Amino acid sequence: MLEQLQFLSTCGRPWAEQRAQFALEITGAVQRGEISESEYQALMADLINSDKLNAEADDMDIKNLLVSCVMIGAKLA
Amino acid sequence: MIIWLNTSMKIAAILFTVLLTGCATVQSWIPSFWDDNQSAYITEVRLSVERIRCEDDQTVQVARLSEDLRRFQLYSEAKGTLQRDVLRVIEPMQLTVKEWRDRGQGSKTYCELKKKLLLQQGERASKVILGRW
Numbered sequence: 001m002l003e004q005l006q007f008l009s010t011c012g013r014p015w016a017e018q019r020a021q022f023a024l025e026i027t028g029a030v031q032r033g034e035i036s037e038s039e040y041q042a043l044m045a046d047l048i049n050s051d052k053l054n055a056e057a058d059d060m061d062i063k064n065l066l067v068s069c070v071m072i073g074a075k076l077a
Numbered sequence: 078m079i080i081w082l083n084t085s086m087k088i089a090a091i092l093f094t095v096l097l098t099g100c101a102t103v104q105s106w107i108p109s110f111w112d113d114n115q116s117a118y119i120t121e122v123r124l125s126v127e128r129i130r131c132e133d134d135q136t137v138q139v140a141r142l143s144e145d146l147r148r149f150q151l152y153s154e155a156k157g158t159l160q161r162d163v164l165r166v167i168e169p170m171q172l173t174v175k176e177w178r179d180r181g182q183g184s185k186t187y188c189e190l191k192k193k194l195l196l197q198q199g200e201r202a203s204k205v206i207l208g209r210w
Binding site: 018022025026034035036039043045046047049050052053054056057059060061063064066067068071 | 173176185186187194202205208
């Protein structure tokens with residue numbers, strides 16, 4: 001898992017790099033004993049939740065873009 | 078007369094399709110629009126996250142953050158069904174905060190990592206909420 005995360009943290013896709021770096025940070029913290037196992041599980045679950053937030057936000061961005069296009073189109077017509 | 082009938086039939090067909098697919102589907106296509114209060118509330122949420130000091134009592138600070146998110150939720154719910162998109166955006170933040178609130182005082186590193194994640198979530202949420210028409 002660590003090798004895959006390290007690969008993802010420099011894969012060139014910013015969204016994947018950010019999540020992989022954060023996952024590495026969490027994994028490092030549990031390995032050093034700075035956080036408990038339950039804290040580790042909770043933080044990983046939060047990371048998955050962040051993906052849902054980003055997906056919803058991307059969806060809203062597209063809808064806003066569509067509204068912009070309609071507004072501009074209506075002004076030009 | 079024939080043209081009028083054709084147009085009427087087209088309108089009827091569109092209305093029939095809308096009725097079949099249901100109002101909920103149509104509403105999900107319509108985005109929510111700019112709202113001064115929602116913009117202010119999400120900024121307050123971000124400010125509460127930014128102010129978290131991990132060396133202090135976490136429970137009080139997380140309770141405040143949870144209230145800020147609840148204020149946003151209650152206001153948006155009261156505003157109407159078109160606000161479902163913004164409610165879906167803040168739901169993951171509420172889950173992140175709920176777990177912290179249920180846990181109470183966590184380790185300092187846990188607090189720092191939670192704060193970092195909430196800062197990222199808050200930034201994305203506010204960008205889309207303040208970026209609406």
